[in-house]
Amino acid sequence: MPLSSHREFDAALSFAATSTEHTMERLLPKGDEGEARVFEAMRYSSLNGGKRLRAFFVLASATLFKVGVTPALRTASAIEFVHAYSLIHDDLPAMDDDDLRRGKPSCHKQFDEATAILAGDALQALAFEVLAQEQTHGDPAVRTALIVELAHAAGAQGMVGGQMLDLLAEEQDAAEMSIGAITRLQRLKTGALISFSCTAGALLGKAAEQPRAALSAYAHDLGLAFQIVDDLLDVEGDAAQIGKTPGKDAAAGKATFVSILGLERARAQAGMLAEQAVAHLEPFGPAADLLRQAAHFVVSRKA
């Protein structure tokens, strides 16, 4: 990839992060009543954090269908609220028990467990409230379509189901996990929300079935590549860069793409999936260049 593409992508990712964060800031509750402790925890865990790759996917896919910036930013914010809630709950002692998140103490370490559970719960409610509001799209049928898709992607048959599988996998002998089982787990746990991020623009733009399916296929492959790279970084990354405790999977004897495939094959597999993802973008022509660059970023990222 030429250097200019790098710069274009970096600028787009940075714009997505900054503008979505700004929108999120305005959507989050604030106040000085007693319950403001939960507002603070929501802000602590959802602002100033992460690459905002999901927000980028919403904005980049929205561009393909000439969607306005406000609908795209509000939808991106809703997805980032759901993502933030899932990280708060995943970090809890009863779940993955992680003290570090995005280089800072995780929510229950900074506040306490009860506040963290409540902050996650409230962030989920906020995501749906934002999507349902008129400012997100003039056509309420578009808003309900977004909500059905997000709720499904986040719920028991999506992200939550994936996290359930992940917890159960820890009790299993890592050697017994098949590549099929771990692929399914990751498609649910992280793939469903990434997939929604990539197709939300099509919903906002009332796109036809075909372009939406192309984006869904792109997301399908890229989401898996993203997860394989996460597993690689867990082995090869360092805490300062990835902002969380590395080596946890191996220490927990957990099956990952790397433990099953080995480093080399896992890296090759991620590259192949990214190429496959890019191939699905063909019908969009040069308009989808940012999404192509995102695929390259996903497999070459160091954090």
Next chain:
Amino acid sequence: MPLSSHREFDAALSFAATSTEHTMERLLPKGDEGEARVFEAMRYSSLNGGKRLRAFFVLASATLFKVGVTPALRTASAIEFVHAYSLIHDDLPAMDDDDLRRGKPSCHKQFDEATAILAGDALQALAFEVLAQEQTHGDPAVRTALIVELAHAAGAQGMVGGQMLDLLAEEQDAAEMSIGAITRLQRLKTGALISFSCTAGALLGKAAEQPRAALSAYAHDLGLAFQIVDDLLDVEGDAAQIGKTPGKDAAAGKATFVSILGLERARAQAGMLAEQAVAHLEPFGPAADLLRQAAHFVVSRKA
């Protein structure tokens, strides 16, 4: 209240419970994949339980505006899913730490903490998914209105905010809690969702502002009466009847309406609020008789 009214109300409450439970059963996910453990926990905690008073309020208010039974039952189910999720999370060790719920082991005792957290999360997502689906109302603008209201009632500025206040109150000296502070706490913690239950029928029936405001005022007073009776039952009830551990509030040195007002004044206050609630129903004439009977039930219930 004459015996015939009792029977009419009992039948309506029982119909609401049975038919909502039937609808919930069909809406809950099922399957035999690995993640089915979370489906089971969702079913365990949301089916076969409770008086379904919130479902009754939806059905009774829907009747006032000639709303069809399917929209009413799906809306009632969504609210009961949110209510069930809140009980699962409230019972967690980090929150109220309750081992008993509706006479059965609470979700984290029957399954485990992680599964309970996830089941609650998934029930919340399911509630919004159900409301957003076409079968809930032919007009998507009605569906988004329901979602905005439910998300607000359930979120940081409603139920979650109230639970935050409740947890913080436990750290406070009970003697320092004013009746104003405890009223605000309860309006958020339980009042917001009850209020939404009572006004959902008006949204479904696209009612004018006035009848909706009357139902909101009814819910406002009745929700508080409901909570005062909860506090009375915590002192006077027994575990078998109320289906949870009694005397917890007093043991925790927690301020309640009873600890502040005393038994007699609390009981009188609940009765007065119920009468006040009924007064708001005047514009509806005899059509609101079931809601009047509900007010009587709320203050005379033994569980």
